[in-house]
Amino acid sequence: MNQHERSEKVKWFQNDRFGLFLHWGLYAVPARGEWVRSVEKMPEEAYLPFFDAFDPADFDPAAWARMAKNAGMRYAVLTAKHHDGFCLFDSALTDFKSTNTPFGRDIVREFLDAFRAEGLKVGLYYSLLDWHHPDYPAYGDRQHPMRENEAYRGRAQNFDRYLDYMHGQVRELLTGYGKIDIMWFDFSYDNMCGETWRATQLIQMARSLQPDLITDNRLEGGGGYQGSLLSAQPSFFSGDFACPEQIIPPQGIVDALGRPVAWEACVTMNENWGYCAHDLNYKPAPLLVRKLVECVSKGGNLLLNVGPDARGNFPEQSVQILEQIGRWMRKNSASIYGCGNAQLPKPEWGWLTKKGNTIYAHILERSIGPIAIPPLGGRIKSMRLVRDGSEIQRIEAFNTTNFPGTTFINFGPGHASYPLPDPIDSVVVIEVEP
Ligand code: GLC
Numbered sequence: 001m002n003q004h005e006r007s008e009k010v011k012w013f014q015n016d017r018f019g020l021f022l023h024w025g026l027y028a029v030p031a032r033g034e035w036v037r038s039v040e041k042m043p044e045e046a047y048l049p050f051f052d053a054f055d056p057a058d059f060d061p062a063a064w065a066r067m068a069k070n071a072g073m074r075y076a077v078l079t080a081k082h083h084d085g086f087c088l089f090d091s092a093l094t095d096f097k098s099t100n101t102p103f104g105r106d107i108v109r110e111f112l113d114a115f116r117a118e119g120l121k122v123g124l125y126y127s128l129l130d131w132h133h134p135d136y137p138a139y140g141d142r143q144h145p146m147r148e149n150e151a152y153r154g155r156a157q158n159f160d161r162y163l164d165y166m167h168g169q170v171r172e173l174l175t176g177y178g179k180i181d182i183m184w185f186d187f188s189y190d191n192m193c194g195e196t197w198r199a200t201q202l203i204q205m206a207r208s209l210q211p212d213l214i215t216d217n218r219l220e221g222g223g224g225y226q227g228s229l230l231s232a233q234p235s236f237f238s239g240d241f242a243c244p245e246q247i248i249p250p251q252g253i254v255d256a257l258g259r260p261v262a263w264e265a266c267v268t269m270n271e272n273w274g275y276c277a278h279d280l281n282y283k284p285a286p287l288l289v290r291k292l293v294e295c296v297s298k299g300g301n302l303l304l305n306v307g308p309d310a311r312g313n314f315p316e317q318s319v320q321i322l323e324q325i326g327r328w329m330r331k332n333s334a335s336i337y338g339c340g341n342a343q344l345p346k347p348e349w350g351w352l353t354k355k356g357n358t359i360y361a362h363i364l365e366r367s368i369g370p371i372a373i374p375p376l377g378g379r380i381k382s383m384r385l386v387r388d389g390s391e392i393q394r395i396e397a398f399n400t401t402n403f404p405g406t407t408f409i410n411f412g413p414g415h416a417s418y419p420l421p422d423p424i425d426s427v428v429v430i431e432v433e434p
Pocket of ligand 1: 023034035186187223245266273
């Protein structure tokens with residue numbers, strides 16, 4: 001796939017900018033995060049009771065989809081299988097699946113139906129690691145729960161059998177569930193990377209089944225490394241977008257030749273992906289709005305995570321955060337969708353996003369006196385506050401006269417300083433002559 005084909009396929013993704021990540025599975029029951037089995041080196045027998053207890057009576061994917069949509073999200077990615085190996089879909093290749101729990105339902109299918117019905121694009125996360133499958137390396141592996149368990153030393157394993165299983169499940173997801181927009185593989189480490197996963201074959205199969213599908217870069221990357229996607233000649237399975245984890249790249253992301261690369265920062269609301277009952281360290285909604293803006297201003301997306309609990313509910317804090325983000329998005333999403341890097345120096349008071357000849361000034365900080373806007377390289381046709389459409393005037397006052405080359409605006413007349421109309425982010429849309 002050449003650079004051009006890649007950029008065609010990611011167009012919708014780069015337009016939509018804001019998505020929901022959903023981490024859900026058996027780990028919602030112990031409620032200590034999705035790595036609980038690994039962190040606590042928990043044997044399979046200790047984990048299986050969560051399988052028998054999995055019965056999320058409140059599961060309402062239509063309600064989830066509405067919350068995502070109301071927050072201004074345009075796509076969503078659900079964990080079809082996480083590292084623990086538990087499948088949220090009715091795979092013919094395993095018994096370790098949601099349809100065999102007391103709940104008995106194909107969660108992936110219900111998720112896809114509900115989110116598509118709200119007009120969102122849909123993606124599936126699929127863990128390359130598998131701590132349940134007997135042919136996945138256990139003893140001595142870097143993170144397997146049984147990595148130090150002597151009983152697992154020298155256990156007979158046939159990794160090819162695991163790869164057949166893994167490829168088979170990806171085939172199931174890409175054939176039995178309609179159009180999938182994103183496959184989100186997770187993740188590579190050490191020599192568990194690239195062709196160790198039979199990555200060429202996997203991507204060939206995925207493309208033949210779903211030609212428009214886009215994939216992340218973790219068939220050879222991980223949270224902290226991006227594989228060959230950023231090199232001058234990405235590999236066949238380098239993926240279509242980079243996915244920095246729990247960080248926003250300081251300068252956005254370009255490849256070795258300086259070409260911009262599609263990217264998506266995946267970020268938790270608190271400190272865990274899977275539901276964690278004691279983790280109350282939620283990021284405030286205003287911060288998350290500003291971080292979404294920062295991603296867009298650097299040419300990237302934000303994939304914001306929710307970890308539903310064992311009854312199938314979003315944590316109350318997440319519900320409130322999504323509502324608050326939605327309130328801002330309903331007024332200001334024109335400055336997000338279809339927007340990207342304005343290629344102008346970052347202003348001291350916030351960020352710039354841009355769509356064609358339209359520039360959005362995201363003003364986060366009140367000034368002393370009028371607010372200087374950066375030179376925009378064209379004649380300004382109009383300036384309006386996005387949230388109410390009101391005109392923003394150019395200010396010439398006694399305190400601006402020393403700076404004749406600079407354009408000043410204000411949220412009221414004259415030389416004074418005014419409170420910002422939106423304490424989260426006051427967006428001024430500036431139409432510029434080309
Ligand atoms: C990591 C973690 C994982 C999470 C993912 C999201 O690689 O292993 O738990 O699903 O990142 O980016």
